[in-house]
Amino acid sequence: MKIVDLPADDLQVVNIGLESFAQDLRDQGVVVVQLDWRPPAGGNARMAALLASLEDDDDDEAS
Amino acid sequence: MPLKTQVMVSFYQDSVILMRVAAQLRTLPDVREVAMFMGTPANHALLEQVGLATDTGRQAGPNDLIITVDANDDGVAADAIAAARTQLLETRKAREESSEFRPRSLESALQAMPGASLVSLSIPGPYVKDEALSALRHNRHLFIFSDNVPVEDEVQIKREAQRRGLLCMGPDQGTAYLGGKGLGFANVVKRGRVGCVAASGTGLQAVVSRLDALGEGVSHAIGVGGRDLSEAVGGLMALQALDALAADRETQAIVLISKPPHPSVLARVIDKMATIAKPIVVCCIGAAPGAAAANRLVWVETLDQAADAVVALLAGRTWQAARFSDGKQLAAQWARLDKPEAFAGRQILGLYTGGTLAYETGHLLQQALGADHPHRILDLGDDEYTIGRPHPMIDPRVRTEMIVKAGGDAAVGVMLLDLVLGLGANENPAESLVSAVHEARRIAADNGGRIAFLASILGTAGDPQGLESQTAQLHEAGIHLFATNADAARCAAMLVKPQLQAAWMNRECP
Numbered sequence A: 001m002k003i004v005d006l007p008a009d010d011l012q013v014v015n016i017g018l019e020s021f022a023q024d025l026r027d028q029g030v031v032v033v034q035l036d037w038r039p040p041a042g043g044n045a046r047m048a049a050l051l052a053s054l055e056d057d058d059d060d061e062a063s
Numbered sequence B: 001m002p003l004k005t006q007v008m009v010s011f012y013q014d015s016v017i018l019m020r021v022a023a024q025l026r027t028l029p030d031v032r033e034v035a036m037f038m039g040t041p042a043n044h045a046l047l048e049q050v051g052l053a054t055d056t057g058r059q060a061g062p063n064d065l066i067i068t069v070d071a072n073d074d075g076v077a078a079d080a081i082a083a084a085r086t087q088l089l090e091t092r093k094a095r096e097e098s099s100e101f102r103p104r105s106l107e108s109a110l111q112a113m114p115g116a117s118l119v120s121l122s123i124p125g126p127y128v129k130d131e132a133l134s135a136l137r138h139n140r141h142l143f144i145f146s147d148n149v150p151v152e153d154e155v156q157i158k159r160e161a162q163r164r165g166l167l168c169m170g171p172d173q174g175t176a177y178l179g180g181k182g183l184g185f186a187n188v189v190k191r192g193r194v195g196c197v198a199a200s201g202t203g204l205q206a207v208v209s210r211l212d213a214l215g216e217g218v219s220h221a222i223g224v225g226g227r228d229l230s231e232a233v234g235g236l237m238a239l240q241a242l243d244a245l246a247a248d249r250e251t252q253a254i255v256l257i258s259k260p261p262h263p264s265v266l267a268r269v270i271d272k273m274a275t276i277a278k279p280i281v282v283c284c285i286g287a288a289p290g291a292a293a294a295n296r297l298v299w300v301e302t303l304d305q306a307a308d309a310v311v312a313l314l315a316g317r318t319w320q321a322a323r324f325s326d327g328k329q330l331a332a333q334w335a336r337l338d339k340p341e342a343f344a345g346r347q348i349l350g351l352y353t354g355g356t357l358a359y360e361t362g363h364l365l366q367q368a369l370g371a372d373h374p375h376r377i378l379d380l381g382d383d384e385y386t387i388g389r390p391h392p393m394i395d396p397r398v399r400t401e402m403i404v405k406a407g408g409d410a411a412v413g414v415m416l417l418d419l420v421l422g423l424g425a426n427e428n429p430a431e432s433l434v435s436a437v438h439e440a441r442r443i444a445a446d447n448g449g450r451i452a453f454l455a456s457i458l459g460t461a462g463d464p465q466g467l468e469s470q471t472a473q474l475h476e477a478g479i480h481l482f483a484t485n486a487d488a489a490r491c492a493a494m495l496v497k498p499q500l501q502a503a504w505m506n507r508e509c510p
Helices: A021-028 A045-058 B015-027 B041-049 B072-099 B106-110 B125-137 B151-164 B202-213 B236-247 B264-276 B303-314 B326-335 B357-368 B397-407 B430-447 B467-476 B485-496 B497-507
Strands: A012-015 A029-034 B003-008 B031-038 B065-071 B118-122 B141-144 B176-179 B182-184 B191-198 B218-223 B253-258 B280-284 B298-300 B347-352 B376-379 B411-418 B454-460 B480-484
Touching: A012 A021, A012 B106, A012 B430, A021 A029, A021 B015, A021 B106, A021 B182, A045 B041, A045 B176, A045 B264, B003 B072, B003 B202, B015 B031, B015 B072, B031 B041, B031 B072, B031 B182, B041 B151, B072 B430, B106 B125, B106 B191, B106 B357, B118 B202, B125 B141, B125 B151, B151 B236, B176 B191, B176 B202, B176 B485, B191 B202, B191 B236, B191 B303, B202 B253, B202 B303, B202 B411, B202 B454, B218 B236, B236 B253, B236 B264, B253 B303, B253 B357, B264 B298, B280 B303, B303 B497, B326 B497, B347 B397, B347 B485, B357 B376, B357 B411, B357 B485, B397 B411, B397 B430, B411 B430, B411 B485, B430 B454, B454 B467, B454 B485, B467 B480, B480 B485, B485 B497
Parallel strands: A012 A029, A012 B118, B118 B141, B191 B218, B191 B253, B253 B280, B280 B298, B347 B376, B347 B411, B411 B454, B454 B480
Antiparallel strands: B003 B065, B031 B065, B176 B182, B176 B218
């Protein structure tokens, strides 16, 4: 098991969801990018699962 | 008068924004109720349940916004819907015109901010897995506030996080701190030497807030989600978090906070703790103390004791449990109670926004009054009350309605309440609580009854709501305030069973 490297002083966050959380982080001096999120594939669960499985194949970043 | 509904197609909005707009519309004259929900299956079920489902609304998909208004006439309802549309469209326009970059995908967000180390998720539960796995593939830690995430998704996400040496804080994790920054519902606390591992949101808030009041600070507080220590999840993240805090130079002592873990998981956690050369306090409320692995491990029963014990250990002192967190304050509040003997044998109703506070109260009442006591302690942040709506710490309506309703319940003699402050929480929670208490008190008096309201405030001097002004509002409303939730719960037990008061207070209160 790898030991987690805890973020120290330079926390930067991508916020997906409640916008109020992004503002709370900014108020603490954290740099935040808020995603313009909406349910994938227009909320069609089967289509979203298909898209996600395609992503599995092509977006793995090297550790 | 039928309900009026309009659907805004492909118009996704988060539940907090919808709550704010709906709350404004409810204040319009002749508007009885307003429902603003995305058309997810869970929200459709909720609308059916509360009688606000309509044929138009049933057509909406998860990306479509349903606005349903119940008003005295059609014109009022149509005006309210028009007002909602205008407000939402204006908000969207302002957002589009602002210079803030709002990417549509995680990939473009990370291109814009390659230094991001954490992805925070607060989207509906069924969508969490795909976004979480995508964040892990990009080697980012996760904070998952969302609830209603299937447990098999949680296991899959956490196994992947563990494999990559990353944190998965959640799902259903209300609070965490990394490098002194609070995530989710976080109280404003000092940075310091205490590291926490918490399978609990408000439990963690209670501990760090008390640490702050005692002058001690937090290094990191790794929330792992309420199910992490279950048999199904097996403590995957708690074990990972203990290793991380053991290796962290800023962390000099560790606190574990949870409800009772599954025995097999607890055994693994204790084994892990035995390998850590730092003082550790274990607060698994309701769990029987396990082996004290070496002398570094201290078991406590309540959240406030967890903070008190770790402060003592850091100071090199031995910690000893006391009956009350603040016996002096408890005695003062007891003295303020009018005819306390009148509450003997009455029912206690606990209406909590903090789940672990509710659990702590349930545990303490069971200890004091026996397992089959008639009292009801409700966690209103539980999934069954939050589907489709914000947590009651953000939107207190579910609780205020229940407080008022309980005013008419002749069996209820004592109401136990929490008030949670901090980032993410309602901006003035005391206001709605106080007005509900006044209303419940009036209804009870009309029926010839009386209710004692006991509460504690979970907050710090740095919280944006203002600890002093929130305290003053509750105090002025005649709500009996205690230093900790545990003291409030014990006072409630003494009210309904006077023998306890004779046994506990005379000995332990000055």
